[in-house]
Amino acid sequence: MRHKLALIVFAIFSVVLPATAQWTKPVLITKVTKESDGLRVTFESGAVLKLQVCSDSIIHVVYSPSTNAPNHPDYVVIKNSWPAAQFNLETSGKNTVLSTPTVKATIDQETGGITFSAGNEQLFTDADNKLIPVPVNGEKTYRSEMVVGMYGSHEGFYGLGQHQAGVWNYRGESVDLSQENTNIAIPMLLSSKGYGIFWNNDSRTRVNNRFVHVTYISSEVADTIDYYFIYGPDFDKIIAGYRELTGAAPMFGRWAYGFWQCKNRYKSQAEITGVAQRYRDLHLPVDGIVQDWFWWNRKGEHIFNSNYPDPKGMVDKLHSLNFHLMISVWPFFEPGSKEYDEMDKRGYFIDRTKVAHLPFHQKGMAVYDATNPEARKYYWNLMNEHLFKIGVDAWWLDTTEPETEGQEENILLGHKLYIGSGDRYANIFPLMTTKAVYEGQRSASDQKRVFILSRSAFSGAQRNSITAWSGDVLSDWLSFKRQIPAGLNFSVSGLPYWTTDIGGFISGGDLSDPKFRELFVRWFQFGAFSPVFRVHGTRYNPDENELWSYGPEAGKILLQYDNLRYRLLPYIYSLAWKTTSESYTPMRPLVMDFRTDVNAQNVGNQFMYGPAFLVNPVTEQGATTRRVYFPQAKWYDFWTGAVADGGKFADVAAPLDRMPLYVRAGSIVSMGPEEEYASQKPDAPIELRVYPGADGDFTLYEDEGDNYNYEKGRYATIPIHWNDSTRTLSIGERKGSFPGMVENRTFNVVIVSENHGTGVDAVASPDKTVQYSGKEVSASMK
Helix, strand or coil, rough: CCCCCEEECCCCCCCCCCCHHHHHHHCEEEEEEEEEEEEEEECCCCCEEEECCCCEEEEEEEEEEECCCCCCCCCCCCCCCCCCCCCEEEEECEEEECCCCCCCEEEEEECCEEEEEECEEEEEEEEEEEEEEEECEEEEEEEEEEEEECCCCCCCCCEEEEECCCCCCCCCCCEEEEEEECCEEEEEEEECCCCEECCCCCCCCEEEECCCCCEEEEEEEEEEEEEEEECCCCHHHHHHHHHHHHHCCCCCCHHHHHHCCCCCCCCHHHHHHHHHHHHHHHHCCEEEEEEECCECCCCCCCCCCCCCCCCHHHHHHHHHHCHHHHECCCCEEECCCHHHHHHHHHHEEEECCCEEECCEECCCCCEEECCCCCHHHHHHHHHHCCCHHHHCEEEEECCCCCCHHHHHCCCCCCECCCCCEECCCCCCCCHHHHHHHHHHHHHCCCCCCCCCEEEECCCCHHHHEEECCCCECCCHHHHHHHHHHHHHHHHCCCCCCCCCCCCCCECCCCCHHHHHHHHHHHHHHHHHHCCCCCCCCCCCCCCCCCCCHHHHHHHHHHEEEEEHHCCCHHHHHHHHHHHHHHHCCEEEEEEECCCCCHHHHCCCCCEEEECEEEEECCCCCCEEEEEEEECCCCCCCCCCCEECCEEEEEECCCCCCCCCCCCCCCCCCECCCCCCCCCCCCCEEEEECCCCCCEEEEEEEEEECCCHHHHHHEEEEEEEECCCCCEEEEECEECCCCCCCCEEEEEEECCCCCCCCCCCCCCCCEEEEEEECCCCEECCCC
């Protein structure tokens, strides 16, 4: 297959080139020029190919139809300058080879094809590119397409955001990247070969590998073909490269990693405060409670209706109970308010509904233009004046696609945005509207960390402190099963925080039905090992969704996993710091840690949570066993301490009260006390469970819990090491400090074995108790 850049300037702009390389005339290379940061290739047509060496493992590739292609601002990639990187350029026969200490990019001078490789392994072949002139939304532009040659490759494909077909490995699949309720578009593709492609385009995109020997990546609007080749080979390094380009993920408040109580919906101030009070009376662990929609008079004005007579008093009451309040805010505005009139006068709206869909949408309801910086400021100022200033702690940004019910196409299509054509920026709305809230709150205060729950996301949104949730999924077993690969692909797309409506959102939430109670229990078990742990949904018989709503038998199991989540907060919060400081991913498909294992590449219904836990959700109704793949390692049953060997599949017990949960040998799991909220017992002893069989390391992280002083270096870390051959646990010297830090800690060390150091409860008689004052101390466990 010949490679060319099909960049023919047509006198009649609407002419479209054929889509297959064999049927178009090749455009030949005339010149290859070395530049300070890479190379430039000039084609006979005047088209230009630029390879920029960003680092030894990141190469930025841009195809342009000419030297004067339009230069649109990039709203996703925020790193535009790079330190000088080491690279060499040489000619070998008919090839030009650009090499860094890590990767090579070989350009065929006859065809212009680019082959990326590492060592002796060929990784990725950019075999053919097309920029096909088309008019879109009144703009003269191009449809872009890259052809990736991959004959003979057995690699798996992952990422691309969140999709609901139940597919884990996208090899042999076609995926449309377009924002829609339950589907999230992230143009980040990872391969089991150890590379990633970040496709830098904001318009609707398709990744098509239906013919397994070729992948086509195409976008509807483009001035250039623009992508980043990122080499790992470890997935963590690939994702770190993506976040270096698009921004780091900030930390949430420690409380946000606890349990969130939510339903569709609390209807009054008395109801929501009554639920919070009952949680405290029953001593059930919880930190967040959520006010869903219709708390307002009109959508957008942020004035509480008469069912909430004292909003400030309501928030104060929740705070006095050690709850944090998250509230639903939409990007839509209903007519009849002065806010609507003012935004309309300023030209801040994209489009309006033409027909009412009551009670959800009024006729004339408008979506605001989040690409307009002044509109974003206005949007946040409304939230600040009416909500943040009375103490609201977190933001549920619903319908951030934005919602298009009753219409297949995205609202942005065919409209003009502040920054340009809505077709060009069709996928960018969730990035921009979360930016409004993140930057707004950061400008208002540095004493409360931003937490945003968003129904959609786009590349770069992780820097806006978001958790995406999987949207309005059904309350049934098939939907539950599909959430696991959906969440795992989202996680490896570079955005670390994700969750679901535990129990599903709609159609099936009958609390009187034992089958639904079973589904809720199994979903809750999975939720306890999701990055954010939150129940939500539409329920009936009765209209409740609290932990006591599911009866005493289910309630006992739910409490067990709620307690487990809270006992694991020292571990989970330390992973949060690792996520922020090292671009880590807490919810980890097996391919992340066992990339060369073909079985691990194709298991999309299990995952690691951090370095220690192998999580195996049960997604079949009535199941009492579960088929589990154990990657190559030694594994401990969390519930019994029994050992399982790796490198095989096995059927394991899975009674209703036990989701199969295993811990990798060499793990050091830090566990705190049972507590009712995340800051209740800061100076309680920490149990260190050590799983012998391999050396291990873990870094315990601590800070003030809910401000941005950590960005100024006010935090502490404690390195912990297990030497398996000498059976010695070393707790290293504490690094750093912060106001309110617990200077002296008690560590209860437990060496896990069968029936010892197992389950949720703290071990009554630890193997050793270590008093720690910040200086290194070692404990022999022989």
